[in-house]
Amino acid sequence: MKRAFPIFAVLTALLLSYALYEALVAAPTEKTMGDVQRIFYYHVPSAWTAFLLFLINFVASVVYLIRRSHSADIVAVVTAEVGVVFCTVVLVTGPLWARPVWGIWWTWDVRLTSTLVLWLIYVSYLMLRRFSTSSQTPLLAAALAVFGALDVPLVYFSIWIFRTQHPQPVIGGGGSIDPRMLHILLLNWVAFLCFAALICWSRYRLERLRREVEETQALESLLEPRSLR
């Protein structure tokens, strides 16, 4: 297991580098938008990765609510944190694409607004976990995560349900995409998934270690009571 991590890290770095080259150099230039369309190769895979992480967070939270499993609780906190990082990328790269294409940085469109709400929900989830000292925190966080996850399908299907300014989906939504572009999009998604898995792996180990240290510190303070003066 100790060897697997660096090997996986090197493979992920190679895959990310290759995917970056394909996105910036090898991908065909889009006729209307030009080179700025290449932001799509980072924006869309980041969004899909964030959705997947929030979905895992939802499953882990439900498992925690049913079985009170500590591992499920750790998975929930890890996926929420990494999901927020990827969602931040989506919210930053989106306006950077919109400015030259739409002429505006932001609009209160359903897709954009629901994504911002999603980000805020999971940021509040992380703040709850960070600042609450109650023993009920994992339970409250799990309940919040279950409700927060309801926003994920709303974000995803908003462009089907509502009339929005956001571009229509390129896969499964009637939109068309050059097969070479689709291949590079999926390649970037696989690269980002491997990267997300790598971060989650490190974060999971860190969280386990942190809890072990906290338990040891608590035990030590019980075993060695200081004399009262």
Next chain:
Amino acid sequence: MTFLYVAYAATWIIHITYLGTLVQRYKRLQREIEALQK
């Protein structure tokens, strides 16, 4: 082209900053473990 490079740079700045916070947290934890071992 500027927007494209800014978007790609911003993506990696966000990820590297997050990785930096993980390293910091790991170092803090290592110090706590060392303090416990004393």
